[in-house]
Amino acid sequence: MKDNGETIIEVNDLVRRFGDRQVLDDISFNVHRGEILVIMGGSGCGKSTLLRHMIGSMKPTSGSVKIFGEEITGMKEREIERVRLRFGMLFQSGALLASLTVGENIALPLLQHTKKSPDEIQQIVRAKLEMVGLTGFEDLKPDEISGGMKKRVGLARALALDPELLFSDEPTSGLDPIMTAVVDQLTLKLTQGSHMTAVVVSHDMTSAFRIATRMIMLGHGSIVAQGTPDEIRNSSNPEVQQFIHGQADGPIPLNLSQEEHKDHQHVRPRPFLGGRFRFHHKHP
Amino acid sequence: MVFIGVRAAPMVALTACSVGVTLAMQAAHSLQSLGAEMYIPDLVMITLLREMGPVLIAVIVIGRSGSAVAAELGTMKVSEEIEALEVMAINPVQYLVVPRFLAMLVMLPALTIFGNYIGILGGWAVCRFALDFNTAGYIIRALESADTWDLYSGMIKSVVFAWIVITIACNAGLNVEGGAEGVGQATTASVVQALLAMLVMNAVLTGIFFFAA
Numbered sequence: 213m214k215d216n217g218e219t220i221i222e223v224n225d226l227v228r229r230f231g232d233r234q235v236l237d238d239i240s241f242n243v244h245r246g247e248i249l250v251i252m253g254g255s256g257c258g259k260s261t262l263l264r265h266m267i268g269s270m271k272p273t274s275g276s277v278k279i280f281g282e283e284i285t286g287m288k289e290r291e292i293e294r295v296r297l298r299f300g301m302l303f304q305s306g307a308l309l310a311s312l313t314v315g316e317n318i319a320l321p322l323l324q325h326t327k328k329s330p331d332e333i334q335q336i337v338r339a340k341l342e343m344v345g346l347t348g349f350e351d352l353k354p355d356e357i358s359g360g361m362k363k364r365v366g367l368a369r370a371l372a373l374d375p376e377l378l379f380s381d382e383p384t385s386g387l388d389p390i391m392t393a394v395v396d397q398l399t400l401k402l403t404q405g406s407h408m409t410a411v412v413v414s415h416d417m418t419s420a421f422r423i424a425t426r427m428i429m430l431g432h433g434s435i436v437a438q439g440t441p442d443e444i445r446n447s448s449n450p451e452v453q454q455f456i457h458g459q460a461d462g463p464i465p466l467n468l469s470q471e472e473h474k475d476h477q478h479v480r481p482r483p484f485l486g487g488r489f490r491f492h493h494k495h496p
Numbered sequence: 497m498v499f500i501g502v503r504a505a506p507m508v509a510l511t512a513c514s515v516g517v518t519l520a521m522q523a524a525h526s527l528q529s530l531g532a533e534m535y536i537p538d539l540v541m542i543t544l545l546r547e548m549g550p551v552l553i554a555v556i557v558i559g560r561s562g563s564a565v566a567a568e569l570g571t572m573k574v575s576e577e578i579e580a581l582e583v584m585a586i587n588p589v590q591y592l593v594v595p596r597f598l599a600m601l602v603m604l605p606a607l608t609i610f611g612n613y614i615g616i617l618g619g620w621a622v623c624r625f626a627l628d629f630n631t632a633g634y635i636i637r638a639l640e641s642a643d644t645w646d647l648y649s650g651m652i653k654s655v656v657f658a659w660i661v662i663t664i665a666c667n668a669g670l671n672v673e674g675g676a677e678g679v680g681q682a683t684t685a686s687v688v689q690a691l692l693a694m695l696v697m698n699a700v701l702t703g704i705f706f707f708a709a
């Protein structure tokens with residue numbers, strides 16, 4: 213682990229249980245200013261859950277998360293808002309507000325948190341859209357653009373307040389190879405130019421190796437491997453090798469569909485026929 | 497505001513008009529046998545102002561706007577929009593719930609007043625064309641029968657109903673879990689809960705206003 217400059221994120225012994233299931237198990241790592249940390253791992257390994265703990269929308273069972281040196285796990289909503297103003301987050305689906313246009317979505321954080329004039333805001337919106345290659349899309353509604361475009365608008369919105377720290381949840385999935393390269397270059401440029409720090413959750417290996425300064429691989433809620441891209445590439449760990457080369461055979465057990473339900477605590481799928489029969493039974 | 501209020505107006509008008517006409521016809525049937533047709537306007541007026549106006553218009557608004565609010569907020573929850581707001585340090589309650597709350601608190605009473613007018617108009621139509629009342633007589637009778645308290649009690653009711661409806665709808669929407677299925681369940685739950693709560697509250701308020709006093 214190299215140590216250059218200020219620690220932006222400090223995660224220590226993070227544990228999260230949903231009921232008796234351990235989703236995150238004793239996770240510790242640091243991220244320094246200017247780094248791009250890529251978190252990889254199969255579906256349902258706890259990547260998104262880890263990210264949600266870092267942005268303060270989930271509270272850990274135990275352990276600590278420090279952002280900009282401040283412990284956020286015990287913070288009240290008001291205090292967390294202050295920290296959140298300093299980072300941006302790109303959601304997996306973009307998470308644009310469907311009732312607002314593309315331009316209004318990007319302007320929203322500016323309108324809410326700055327006292328800029330409408331003209332200034334419009335200029336910033338245009339500049340941010342240009343950064344993600346969507347000039348002239350201000351007046352469209354999110355329903356009218358493709359999934360990949362939504363994601364890029366989400367990125368533009370995340371960058372609207374020029375954050376010191378960017379969280380991206382799978383920024384390149386659903387993008388074509390060229391757009392992937394554009395988004396990757398943008399992330400690289402921002403971390404070099406403005407000393408932004410980025411945490412990227414991804415399972416796009418090409419993109420991950422292109423941007424990462426450090427990588428963490430998660431499996432079953434704990435860190436399987438961490439290091440520089442070279443260290444990961446040359447790792448002797450068979451799970452890491454299987455993952456980065458995308459092989460179906462290997463040490464990682466293939467219970468993905470089950471794992472997926474573990475990650476998102478959604479309503480459990482009810483047996484459809486069973487429900488039907490009961491219904492008919494009650495009301496013949 | 498436009499959605500809850502203005503676009504609901506035609507539906508409210510139709511409902512209120514039907515209620516007014518129905519009330520007048522029923523009243524005519526019963527009161528005629530007692531030879532008391534002249535009390536028809538009283539009955540229409542008081543029933544509308546005190547009970548039917550606030551309750552039926554709340555029913556419409558629950559079905560139309562309450563469900564829409566629950567479904568909209570639920571969809572936003574499911575598609576991570578609410579979380580995105582939180583991460584942008586925008587309080588979703590302030591940004592999403594407060595404007596809807598205010599819109600409902602203003603528009604439901606406004607619709608109720610509007611509905612009352614239309615209902616009284618419906619009653620007048622029956623009296624005028626089927627029962628040979630003259631217009632002036634209807635208006636005088638109607639105004640004499642009701643006092644301001646009848647109007648105020650209905651208004652208080654509709655403000656309370658507005659509060660119940662929007663609280664239940666927002667709460668159901670923001671607590672959705674589990675995709676499209678969850679949104680559907682929350683919408684249904686919000687309508688059913690709001691209807692029940694509204695009707696029970698109506699009974700309680702009628703008790704307080706007209707029975708206990």
